[in-house]
Amino acid sequence: LAKTTQPISMDSYEGQEVNITCSHNNIATNDYITWYQQFPSQGPRFIIQGYKTKVTNEVASLFIPADRKSSTLSLPRVSLSDTAVYYCLVGDWTGGFKTIFGAGTRLFVKA
């Protein structure tokens, strides 16, 4: 299982772009990178997943360099409701791997 390292916390202001980087130096060939968002007293919610290069959906972008040893979740123009904990997970989802959560990044968006 690829271990992940993220900043413990980040602060931002409404309307700004937020970039959260995750390190996963021992990522394996079949591993995908998935980001989740968790609000207090709720289960994690899928945000975005990628394998390499860049992935974009309606809520975020995911940038993955060629060596895949890190990834960056980009949240455009955050709002107060984006205040949450963000987790980066790495693994071979098709293989039914165990999801081991790191500490995650606590994002606090200020008005």
Added chain:
Amino acid sequence: GAVVSQHPSRVICKSGTSVKIECRSLDFQATTMFWYRQFPKQSLMLMATSNEGSKATYEQGVEKDKFLINHASLTLSTLTVTSAHPEDSSFYICSASPPGTGANINYGYTFGSGTRLTVV
């Protein structure tokens, strides 16, 4: 999309009693489900892997006799906290992976909304 339902969302029980938490995959079959525990301000901690039709696999340090897991069907896994004590008070979450998805369209695991257990 894939939905995982957990019930109850919150429960209060007396010390020494047992509590059952249900995790259902509503629109897909899940041969494997996972159970987590989360304490305040902490990350999710994987407790066990629930396998349909076979025994659950517990993580190191998790008492299998205290946290009974039953995965009797492809859409239901249950976690029973036996002889609950105040230190078992926590937020319990389950997850499952929709099957039949290739790596290029896989969206990882779907999580339930969690169960807040308070033992008094």
